[in-house]
Amino acid sequence: MDAASRPQELTSPAGKRAKVPAPRSRSIDVRLARRLLMALGNAPLEFVLGWSGERVCGPGSPMAQIRFADRATLWSVAADPRVSFGDAYSEGRVQIEGDLLYLLEIIYRTSAAGGTGGTFSRLLQGLRYRPRRNTLSGSRQNIHSHYDIGNEFYSLWLGETMAYTCAYYPTAETSLDEAQVAKMDHVCRKLRLQAGETVVEAGCGWGSFALHMASRYGARVRAFNISREQIAFARRRAKEQGLEGQVEFIEDDYRNITGRYDVFASIGMLEHVGKENYPELGRVARRALAPEGRGLIHSIGRNYPAPLQPWIERRIFPGAYPPSLGEMMQIFEPADLSVLDVENIRLHYALTLREWLTRYEAAVDKVRAMFDELFVRMWRLYLAGSVAAFESGTLQLFQVLFTTPQNNRIPLTREYIYPR
Amino acid sequence: MDAASRPQELTSPAGKRAKVPAPRSRSIDVRLARRLLMALGNAPLEFVLGWSGERVCGPGSPMAQIRFADRATLWSVAADPRVSFGDAYSEGRVQIEGDLLYLLEIIYRTSAAGGTGGTFSRLLQGLRYRPRRNTLSGSRQNIHSHYDIGNEFYSLWLGETMAYTCAYYPTAETSLDEAQVAKMDHVCRKLRLQAGETVVEAGCGWGSFALHMASRYGARVRAFNISREQIAFARRRAKEQGLEGQVEFIEDDYRNITGRYDVFASIGMLEHVGKENYPELGRVARRALAPEGRGLIHSIGRNYPAPLQPWIERRIFPGAYPPSLGEMMQIFEPADLSVLDVENIRLHYALTLREWLTRYEAAVDKVRAMFDELFVRMWRLYLAGSVAAFESGTLQLFQVLFTTPQNNRIPLTREYIYPR
Numbered sequence: 001m002d003a004a005s006r007p008q009e010l011t012s013p014a015g016k017r018a019k020v021p022a023p024r025s026r027s028i029d030v031r032l033a034r035r036l037l038m039a040l041g042n043a044p045l046e047f048v049l050g051w052s053g054e055r056v057c058g059p060g061s062p063m064a065q066i067r068f069a070d071r072a073t074l075w076s077v078a079a080d081p082r083v084s085f086g087d088a089y090s091e092g093r094v095q096i097e098g099d100l101l102y103l104l105e106i107i108y109r110t111s112a113a114g115g116t117g118g119t120f121s122r123l124l125q126g127l128r129y130r131p132r133r134n135t136l137s138g139s140r141q142n143i144h145s146h147y148d149i150g151n152e153f154y155s156l157w158l159g160e161t162m163a164y165t166c167a168y169y170p171t172a173e174t175s176l177d178e179a180q181v182a183k184m185d186h187v188c189r190k191l192r193l194q195a196g197e198t199v200v201e202a203g204c205g206w207g208s209f210a211l212h213m214a215s216r217y218g219a220r221v222r223a224f225n226i227s228r229e230q231i232a233f234a235r236r237r238a239k240e241q242g243l244e245g246q247v248e249f250i251e252d253d254y255r256n257i258t259g260r261y262d263v264f265a266s267i268g269m270l271e272h273v274g275k276e277n278y279p280e281l282g283r284v285a286r287r288a289l290a291p292e293g294r295g296l297i298h299s300i301g302r303n304y305p306a307p308l309q310p311w312i313e314r315r316i317f318p319g320a321y322p323p324s325l326g327e328m329m330q331i332f333e334p335a336d337l338s339v340l341d342v343e344n345i346r347l348h349y350a351l352t353l354r355e356w357l358t359r360y361e362a363a364v365d366k367v368r369a370m371f372d373e374l375f376v377r378m379w380r381l382y383l384a385g386s387v388a389a390f391e392s393g394t395l396q397l398f399q400v401l402f403t404t405p406q407n408n409r410i411p412l413t414r415e416y417i418y419p420r
Numbered sequence: 421m422d423a424a425s426r427p428q429e430l431t432s433p434a435g436k437r438a439k440v441p442a443p444r445s446r447s448i449d450v451r452l453a454r455r456l457l458m459a460l461g462n463a464p465l466e467f468v469l470g471w472s473g474e475r476v477c478g479p480g481s482p483m484a485q486i487r488f489a490d491r492a493t494l495w496s497v498a499a500d501p502r503v504s505f506g507d508a509y510s511e512g513r514v515q516i517e518g519d520l521l522y523l524l525e526i527i528y529r530t531s532a533a534g535g536t537g538g539t540f541s542r543l544l545q546g547l548r549y550r551p552r553r554n555t556l557s558g559s560r561q562n563i564h565s566h567y568d569i570g571n572e573f574y575s576l577w578l579g580e581t582m583a584y585t586c587a588y589y590p591t592a593e594t595s596l597d598e599a600q601v602a603k604m605d606h607v608c609r610k611l612r613l614q615a616g617e618t619v620v621e622a623g624c625g626w627g628s629f630a631l632h633m634a635s636r637y638g639a640r641v642r643a644f645n646i647s648r649e650q651i652a653f654a655r656r657r658a659k660e661q662g663l664e665g666q667v668e669f670i671e672d673d674y675r676n677i678t679g680r681y682d683v684f685a686s687i688g689m690l691e692h693v694g695k696e697n698y699p700e701l702g703r704v705a706r707r708a709l710a711p712e713g714r715g716l717i718h719s720i721g722r723n724y725p726a727p728l729q730p731w732i733e734r735r736i737f738p739g740a741y742p743p744s745l746g747e748m749m750q751i752f753e754p755a756d757l758s759v760l761d762v763e764n765i766r767l768h769y770a771l772t773l774r775e776w777l778t779r780y781e782a783a784v785d786k787v788r789a790m791f792d793e794l795f796v797r798m799w800r801l802y803l804a805g806s807v808a809a810f811e812s813g814t815l816q817l818f819q820v821l822f823t824t825p826q827n828n829r830i831p832l833t834r835e836y837i838y839p840r
Contacts, residue, residue, distance in 0.1 A: 109826065169832055303825055304753040324755050325762075329746030333724040338813060339745055342762035346829060393758060393825045405723055405813045407530065410767060412589055418838045 014244040029071060030054050032078055041110045049074065063096035086311030086385075090378040100380075106386035111394075134274035134319050136253055140226050146317055147227040151206070156366055157359035162206040162233075165268035165298065166349040166397045170309065176355040179348075184212040187265065189417050190341065191402050192292045193217045196260035200224070200288050202254035202281075203269025207234025207247070214246040219263070221247045224254050257284050263295065264288050270299035271320045275327050284334035285402075292407045295337070300349070301325060309385070316382045322395060332402055339403040340410060349397045350390040355385040430431050449491060450474050452498055463526045469494065484518035506731030506805075510798040520800075524808035539677075554694035554739050556673055559646060566737055571626070571653050576786055577779035582626040585688035585718065586769040586817045596775040599768075604632040607685065609837050610761065610821050611714045613637045617682040620708050622674035622701075623689025627654025627667070634666040639683070641667045646672050650675060667751070680710050690719035691740045702755035705822075712827045715757070721745060721816040729805070731764070736802045742815060752822055760830060761821040769817045770810040778805040 033047040044294065046062035048055050050069045053344040068074040073093040076084040081338050089092040096103060151162075159163055159176045167179035168186045188210070193199070195218030204223035207230070213219040225231050231251040238244050254269065255277075264285045273281055285295050300322040308320050325342065332339055359382055360367070368376050389395040403410065453467040453476040464631040466482035468475050470489045488494040493513040496504040508514040516523060571582075578584055579596045587599035588606045607629070613619070615638030624630050624643035627650070645651050651671040658667050674689065675697075684705045693701055705715050720742040727733065728740050745762065752759055780787070780803055788796050809815040823830065 015551065032520045172832065303756050303758050324749065324753055325759055326746050326749030329744065333744055333746050336723050338723050338816065339762065340764045342745075342759065342833065344758065344760045345832075347828065347832060375578065391828065393827075396758065406812070408767065408811065410769060412592065412765075412839075414763065414834070418833075418835045420840055 029074060030056060031137065032074060033068075036078065039110065040106050043106045043110075045106070062098065064100065066103070067095040068099070069093040071097070082310045083314060086315060086378075086381055089381050090315070090374055092373065092377065096343045096403065100384050101387055104385050105392050108388050108392035108394045124196055124418040128218070134272060134277060136255065136320065139253060139272065139274075141318075147205075147230055150370065151152040151229055151233050153370055154206075156363040157356050159225065159355075161208040163208045164205055166300075166345060167352040168345065169348050169351050171242060172351065174240055176352065176359075179352065180208070180277040181212070183348075184209050185216075186417070187267065187296055187399070188213060188217055189300065189419070190192070190399070191263050191296055192416065193263060195219070195220055198222075198260075199263040199265060200257055200259065202257065202264070202266040202284070203272070204230070204234060204249065205268065206230050207237050207249060209265070210234070210247050210249070211237060211241060211243055213265075214243045215241060219246075222250060222257075222259070222261075223247060224250050224252055224257060226251065226253050245390045254281060254284060257288055259288065260290050260293075261288050262290050262293055264293065265296050267296075267298040268300075270297055270328070270331075271317070271322055274319065275321060275323055275330065278323075278327070278330040279334045282333075282337060285331070286337055286404070289404055291404060292409050293404055294407075295402045297328070297331065297402075298397070299323065299328070301328065301344075301398045303393070303396060309389070312382060312385070315378060325398060328398065328400060332400070336405045337402045338405045338407070339400060339402050341399075341414065343399045345399065346390045346393070346396045346397050349395070350387055353383055353387040357387060427459040434761065444808075449494060450476060452494060453488075456498065459530065460526050460528045463530075464521065465526070482518065484516055484520065484523040487511040487515040487517070487521070489515070490512040500834045502730045503734060506735060506798075506801055509801050510735070510794055512793065512797065516560060520804050521807055524805050525812050528808050528812035528814045554692060554697060556675065558739065559673060559692065559694075561738075570790065571649055573787065573790055574626075576783040577776050579779070581628040584625055586720075586765060587772040588765065589768050589771050592771065596772065596779075599772065601632070602630070603768075604629050605636075606837070607687065607716055607718065607819070608633060608637055609839070610819070611683050611685065611716055612831070612836065613639055613683060614638070618642075618680075619683040619685060620677055620679065620681040622668065622684070622686040622704070623692070624650075624654060625648050625688065627657055627669060629685070629687055630654070630667050630669070631657060631661060631663055633685075634663050635661060635797045639666075642677075642679070642681075643667060644672055644677060646671065646673055651664050674704060677708055679706050679708065680713075681708050682710050682713050684708050684713065684715035686716070687718040688720075690717055690748070691737070691742055692750075694739065695741060695743055695750065698743075698747070698750040699754045702753075702757060705751070706757055706824070709824055711824060713824055713827050714760075714827075715822045717751065717822075718749070718819045718820060719743065719748070721748065721764075721818045723813070723816060729809070732802060732805070735798060745818060747808070748818065750821060752820070756825045758825045758827070759820060759822050761819075761834065762817050763819045765819065766810045766813065767818045769815070770807055773803060773807040773810065777807060 006194060029049050029052065033049060037045060037047060037056055037058055042058050044060040044063050046057045046059045048064040048067040049066060050067050070093065073088045077088055077094070085094065089096070154164065155162060159180060161177060161180040163180040163183070166183065167176060168183035169179045170182055174182065186336060193213060199213055199218050199219045199221045201210050201221060202221040204225045206283035207223060210221045214221050223234070228251060231249050234249045238249065239249050289295060302322050302324050305324045305327055308317065308322060313320055360379065364376055367379070449469050453469060457465060457467060457476055457478055462478050464478045464480040464483050466475060466477045466485045468485060468487040470487050471491060488811065490513065491509045497508055497514070505514065509516070574584065575582060576817055579600060581597060581600040583600040583603070586603065587596060588603035589599045590602055594602065613633060617639050619633055619639045619641045620642060621630050621643040624645045627643060630641045630643035633641050643654070651669050654669045658664050658669065676721060709715060722742050722744050725744045725747055728737065728742060733740055780799065787799070
């Protein structure tokens with residue numbers, strides 16, 4: 001990974017480094033480490049201070065060991081844990097042995113519970129970093145920095161479908177690839193997609209859903225995406241599958257969608273839209289829908305309005321924001337779109353991310369060869385942290401089905417989604 | 421119906437009567453009637469001016485005839501249609517022959533479509549009448565005026581269950597009584613109610629759901645309601661069914677709920693809560709739920725924030741307000757409750773109301789004997805208008821399922837709601 005393609009400078013800004021008191025007494029550091037442990041609910045963890053060999057332990061045998069390489073790291077994590085912890089881990093100044101997922105879940109759970117007011121409880125809250133704005137050009141840059149780092153990299157761990165969104169597990173034993181296909185079918189069933197119907201897709205990733213709707217349902221699809229690499233990949237796929245006549249991949253912003261369609265679909269784009277643009281997205285969807293049209297928006301969300309974890313927003317997903325359901329309604333309500341069905345499938349994203357993480361670790365040598373150790377650790381933390389966020393209930397996954405306000409061609413019950 | 425038990429004075433306030441120009445020319449009235457017809461999309465309707473015998477007709481054979489008894493009525497309806505139309509109909513100054521439901525749907529649909537900016541398009545919009553506030557004592561008075569007008573009256577048309585909320589129709593052919601039971605089972609399945617679990621119900625009506633949960637699911641239920649007549653009725657029922665040991669009916673406000681329960685349920689109370697009280701309702705629900713507790717709120721709603729039709733709010737449901745989904749989120753989000761599932765079943769309420777209206781008309785002589793012709797027409801308009809509101813998409817019916825934020829005992833899919 002060369003510097004130019006890196007999402008953002010990783011070295012912590014100098015001004016953010018904490019001032020470290022002179023080591024008059026070894027116990028200052030130990031006391032600080034103990035405060036961190038208490039903020040994590042005195043969980044079975046072990047902190048190791050690399051420069052002195054001192055240890056601070058929770059009760060029982062530790063599930064994970066957290067080793068701080070130097071005093072500056074300990075103090076910077078204590079001073080600004082939300083960003084410093086991620087950076088220190090990525091740069092190897094914090095080493096974790098044992099169960100990284102367990103540690104991250106502890107952090108999320110104590111943080112979500114309001115914690116003890118301690119330092120770590122601020123790890124995932126607080127500071128209203130202003131996400132980078134998603135103007136037409138801002139969106140292009142934000143999306144480029146995440147999705148254009150290389151199709152080859154993503155193909156190492158996303159599975160056959162290359163779907164980079166929450167899958168749907170009919171059972172916990174379903175495989176990743178099966179669950180991605182099940183997700184596409186779940187969405188198509190909700191939308192009651194019929195052969196010959198037209199679909200516009202806003203944010204199509206590598207094109208798997210557009211191609212699925214065309215090949216399995218006989219739909220005619222126009223799919224929008226501003227990621228050049230993804231669009232190129234999707235077009236190659238369409239050609240290989242002989243679907244060029246049925247699916248048109250358009251490298252353009254969802255705001256430039258024109259025409260009328262039976263179905264509007266958007267899976268995993270809303271996170272990048274920016275809440276200031278929700279009413280416009282609603283206008284676009286309303287304008288795009290035929291009189292009896294149906295739409296579905298699938299997005300990461302939250303139980304209440306809160307910013308994305310700042311390290312993730314800075315280092316991984318610039319400009320991203322997971323909305324609460326109330327915030328999402330700013331898409332539908334001003335446009336007089338009628339919400340028919342909302343499903344929260346957050347535990348499915350935990351399952352999806354666990355499989356991505358497993359595949360990522362299996363391919364970690366290839367990742368290291370493509371980029372460097374810093375990148376490897378950064379993405380490990382991001383994937384593991386995301387598992388923890390969905391398992392702890394910090395993040396949600398909403399699928400919102402909607403239609404035009406006077407459409408009465410609606411099945412009475414939702415049994416049609418669950419065929420026998 | 422004696423004056424004391426009437427929801428509110430019915431005679432239009434004098435100041436609201438429109439000034440009627442001197443009849444220099446017969447065509448002034450005709451022109452006004454034609455403007456009303458145009459505002460209704462030039463639908464196949466016939467207006468008859470009773471004092472002159474003049475007629476204004478839409479194209480084709482009329483689906484309904486609207487006869488204005490006198491010029492004052494025509495002009496007052498034109499000047500303030502939202503309230504005057506309902507009053508004039510109730511008092512018999514407007515007579516409708518033909519399909520009342522068709523007429524009301526036309527009014528809702530042209531109104532919802534934004535209309536031509538004409539007078540009738542304001543019939544169901546506009547003027548922000550301030551609903552009467554739902555303080556602890558205000559709620560008691562608001563609820564008393566609607567629900568305590570007589571159990572005998574409601575038993576004429578609500579069916580065996582006496583459930584005065586939207587039923588659930590597995591098919592359009594299901595009977596009213598079956599659909600009310602199906603609704604209760606639908607809610608219990610969503611809540612995964614198990615034998616021996618505890619439930620608190622906020623707003624229990626005549627008690628049918630509380631008794632259903634106890635008798636069919638083996639739950640232990642505490643059910644709250646501030647309507648004295650309903651509580652007395654529900655207690656008699658519990659006694660008759662030998663369920664006094666399992667169901668406790670409490671004449672008190674939902675805000676006074678204490679204790680912890682496996683399930684929190686509220687069917688058709690939210691309309692009377694007042695949106696200023698939503699965060700408090702959320703706190704009550706959160707406080708009432710055990711760590712793995714589930715809750716469901718079932719309420720009339722809207723696609724976007726708007727006041728209740730003002731005639732309904734004034735004459736039928738003082739203090740009522742149907743929220744948008746975004747507004748409903750003010751219950752859940754400040755309390756960090758996690759929304760799992762939202763279902764919009766508005767067409768079920770149209771079916772329910774059609775059956776209520778049919779039964780009401782079948783018993784109309786008894787209603788007239790209990791009250792008077794004014795009451796008969798008022799309630800006919802309310803029931804028929806409600807059918808039209810749900811069929812036209814003006815009103816929605818939301819069921820929102822929620823749980824505590826860290827509850828991971830959630831089925832992966834919603835198939836459990838649809839048993840085979």
